[in-house]
Amino acid sequence: MTDLSNRFNPAQPVPSEPPILSVRGLCVTFDGPREGLWGPPKKVQALDNITFDLARGKTLGLVGESGSGKSTLGRAIMRRLPLSNGRVFFEGKDITAVKGEALRRLTRNIQLIFQDPYTSLNPRMTVLELIAEPLLVHGLVSSIDEARDQVVELLRLVNLPVETIDRFPHSFSGGQRQRIGIARALALKPQLIIADEPVSALDVSVRAQVVNLMQDLQQELGLTYVFIAHDLSVVRHISHDIAILHRGHMVEMAGRDAIYEAPEHPYTKVLLSAVPEPDPSHRRNGGVNAPKTLPTQTLAFDGVGCRYRKCCDKAGGHCQREAPPFAKHEGGHWAACWHVGMT
Amino acid sequence: MAYAQPTPILEVRDLHVEFDTMSGLVQGLRGVSFSVMPGETLALVGESGSGKSVTAQAVMGLIGLPGSIVSGDILWKGQSLLTPEGQKKAASLRGKSLSMVFQDPMTSLNPLMTIGAHLVEVLRRHMKLSKPQAFARGVELLEAVGITEPRRRMAQYPHEFSGGMRQRVMIALAIACEPELLIADEPTTALDVTIQAQVLDLLADLQKSMGLSIVLITHDLGIVAGLCERVAVMYAGSIVEAGSAATVFEQAEHPYTQGLIRSTPRLDDRRDRLVSIEGAPPSLLHPPKGCAFQSRCPVASRQCDTKPARQETPAGGSVSCWTPSLPAWADVAKTTEVHAR
Secondary structure: OOOOOOOOOOOOOOOOOOOOEEEEEEEEEEEEEEOOOOOOEEEEEEEEEEEEEEOOOOEEEEEOOOOOOHHHHHHHHOOOOOOOEEEEEEOOEEOOOOOHHHHHHHHHHEEEEOOOOOOOOOOOOOHHHHHHHHHHHOOOOOOOHHHHHHHHHHHHHOOOOHHHHHOOHHHOOHHHHHHHHHHHHHOOOOOEEEEEOOOOOOOHHHHHHHHHHHHHHHHHHOOEEEEEEOOHHHHHHHOOEEEEEEOOEEEEEEEHHHHHHOOOOHHHHHHHHHOOOOOOOOOOOOOOOOOOOOOOOOOOOOOOOOOOHHHOOOOOHHHHHOOOOOEEEHHHEEEOOOOOOOO | OOOOOOOOOEEEEEEEEEEEEOOEEEEEEEEEEEEEOOOOEEEEEOOOOOOHHHHHHHHHOOOOOOEEEEEEEEEEOOEEOOOHHHHHHHHHHEOOOEEEEOOOOOOOOOOOOOHHHHHHHHHHHHHOOOHHHHHHHHHHHHHHOOOOOHHHHHOOOHHHOOHHHHHHHHHHHHHOOOOOEEEEEOOOOOOOHHHHHHHHHHHHHHHHHHOOEEEEEEOOHHHHHHHOOEEEEEEOOEEEEEEEHHHHHHOOOOHHHHHHHHHOOOOOOOOOOOOOOOOOOOOOOOOOOOOOOHHHOOOOOHHHHOOOOOEEOOOOOEEOOOOOOOOOOOOHHHHHHHHHO
């Protein structure tokens, strides 16, 4: 394992505990459309050379637009997808190649919270059945009724009234359903939770409730989160570190305040400027302060150079010739851009 | 513009809409009143279920069974659209002078028709153009909404367009007949933030160049602040507060509005916790007799058991609350401080 995380820095104490999750050079490719009718499928590089560490009890905010690979990364960490390259370490153990029973046991420790609480819960199952299902599947209880006590405990944990235990999902509001989803993810007492846009489908006033609940649970249970989001507005409060994905590449990663107050990659700046501010003095005057982003997702990539260069104001000759490495800069700030001062 | 006199282009008066469902009568709208002046942008803000889309549907005449408009009136330049003659007039207005952009660009275009066919159909139907004229106008419209290579794009099908591009096509369709009022129902909710910013800029541009009135329906206060002059905040089927964007954001009167503003995440906010409004909106099947926000309101009192009447605010807006302008949330003062910067 190549150690990319520690250049010598006397100010930074050596971490006492190894990271709970380490990802090294992770790549995922999918088969795209075929060339011609019988030709081989074109490869689509969904994730390219993703590397990061996540410390226990911390939250990594993973931000990217649709098609950036953020959900794919979540699924790759859970080993729900074949990796084409790279390694994933969980609690120091290489889990890149585990399968069968070992993989099943691993999923107890890594659980997922889904985006849409309206479609991710089976409408024909009661709250009890929904939350007890993972326990049953993993053989921790032999019947639903045996799980009742544990389910009651979980409902308390996510602040749902215990008397709702025999109700069906349709009688709950969006925020309450997401709480059921969280309780379901917590049932197996996981260490790491991957939350794939857990609040995107919720109303603003309810969103905060769910995010705050997740923070409380983190404190109480020492959970580690990978929190996936499509914009930068909601992740600031919950994340310790934030990573920005752009077309399968990690373009920037830093502590959260550094991302918001001193963004380095031009794409991060675009994402920040695109978030509408609830402040009438920030008026849109049609195009003047619009972020230059139009072709990011649709632009064909010709294989060399920086992937962001065609939408980038600063792009120069170097950006045409060679892709910038994802490198560590001052203050633990990681970025993939030739224009960020290397130290 | 020919109509310089202060007749609102659209006025909705005390509109009540009910849905007769299996589980009972759902009161979708419980007395909604607002007006839109020519060239003005009004935002209808609210959570899901607050009635903002039902309002738009009512104006567009899209309330179908089991729903029905039980009372109130919708006026277009002072004339009712709900009387028998009015309904006839309304049918000719809709799609032409009064048009709508829907939330989901993925499902609102016919997958079997080219983009050009969509545009040509609308232009021939409402503007009575010939086929070649309609095609030429279609190309212009695509260009106006910022689609590159419009001539080639005319022959393409919706699946060849990305989400943001499809929403641009929807906007092109909506402005094809040079409407006077555009209702945009969550036009950017299904889009990425960067694309959202572009679509909002496009709307702002079109408004300037065409003198369009816009009713923007959204749940995102951020969008409102950047685009709209006036804001109406909806909660549980009624408008609880209305006023100019500047006053509503700076000095929200209703506790719900105050709560909504403080729970909208801000990029410049360094706090570790988001602030939230506890609880959930009431069911409109059995709406509360008193103030609908009572159960979630931190400053609710006995008085709130009776429904508060709408009253004017000093800043020229209106609010339905017994104790308006009372700082309802302990940290609101702090939020506004961050706000003022």
